[in-house]
Amino acid sequence: MEIFQIVILALIQGLTEFLPISSSAHLILPHQVLGWPDQGLAFDVAVHFGSLVAVMVYFRNDVWALIRDGLGGFADGNFTDDGRLAWLIALATIPAGLAGLAFQGFIETELRSAAVIAATTIGFGVLLWWADVRGVRTRTLAELDWKKALLIGLAQALALIPGTSRSGITMTAGLMLGMKREDAARFSFLMSIPIIALSAMLLTYELATQRGPVPWGDILLGTLLSGISAYLCIHFFLQFISRIGMAPFAIYRLLLGAGLIWMLVG
Template sequence: MELFQIVALALIQGLTEFLPISSSAHLILPTEVLGWPDQGLAFDVAVHFGSLIAVVVYFRRDVWALLRDGLGGLVNNRYTDEGRLAWLIVLATIPAGLAGLAFKDFIESHLRHASVIAATTIGFGILLWWADVRGARTQALAQLNWKRALWIGMAQALALIPGTSRSGITITAGLMLGMKREAAARFSFLMSIPVIALSALLLTFDLLSLEQVPWSELVLGTVLSCISAYLCIHFFLQFINRIGMAPFAIYRLLLGAALIWMIVG
């Protein structure tokens, strides 16, 4: 890839990983519209790793408290709010992990098409808007229980379908279950840590089969993805209570319409 393509794709991945607008929908556009080459497996690993670094660094105090109290609860059988939340995140990760193992090959072979991405971008965008308008938005993160966490985890499994958006569908589920906007977004971002880590690990195993690895491209992609993802998380949490989900839902509708225009045109 050329330098401009590396920069653009890394920034796109970092931003769209955590905004509820679908990274897969955005990564297909440069290929379909501009004729750019596929970024390849190695670059996917790099930008995912960059996103993982960003979310871990941003929530570093939360991550430490979750690990400390989650593991500590196993020893003394006494769980703080952070310890309980840690195991709720583990529980919510299981559905996506099982679905990924079961359906990864089918999704890669049959669902990575612009028509599927257009449909899911529009459909789940409307659902996001509906959940934001109709949701009670009264439940704090501390009030999350295992049933709600499991429902959000099952929603996360749907994000394996291209165009759905992992953050979008988990925030939608949280809002539908009555969570506050910031609480739903925060849980979504914390849930992303094990999911992105597992995804990057699986991609890394696939990467071992490659004979040549473009290390300079990967380092640049990792750094840019990390920076853009960190800024995205920060500003999203800063402004989500003021702007709501309507701007993202509208953007998804416009993006889905653009994809449909590309398909029929």
């Protein structure tokens, strides 16, 4: 890839990983629509790692409390709110992990197309808008129980389909369960840590078993830009989500999906 393509794709990954508009779709589309070269496995590892670092740095105090109290509660049976939340996040990660192991090959070969992305972008965009409008938006993270966490985790498994959006579908599920926007977003972002970590480890393993040179310069640049843009995205999204709601993202998804359909049939 050329430098400007690396910069654009890294920024796209960082911004779209945590916005409810699908990072996988936006990384596939330059190749599908613009004819850009496929970014390759090494670059996927880099931008995922950058996003992971960003969310862990932004929520560093939360992450430390979750690890400390989660392990401490498991050891002595006395769970704090953070300890309970840590195990709810672990529970919510299981469905997507199992689905990834079972269906990743099929998804990679059969579902990475502009037609699928158009359908999921529109369909789940409408669902996001509906959940935001119809949700009662009164429940907080402290009211989350294992059944609701598992339902959000099952929703996260759907994000393996390109165009769905991991953050979008988990926030949609949270809103449908009556959570406040900020709490649904916060749980979605914290849920991203184990699932992105697992994805990055799997991609790293696949990269390590491949032969050929590793483009370290591209990897470092992609990691840096993805991390910076993801950090800024998380910060501003949490600052403004309670005021702007999900409508702008739903509208963007509808326009993107409509544009893709127009390109496919034109």
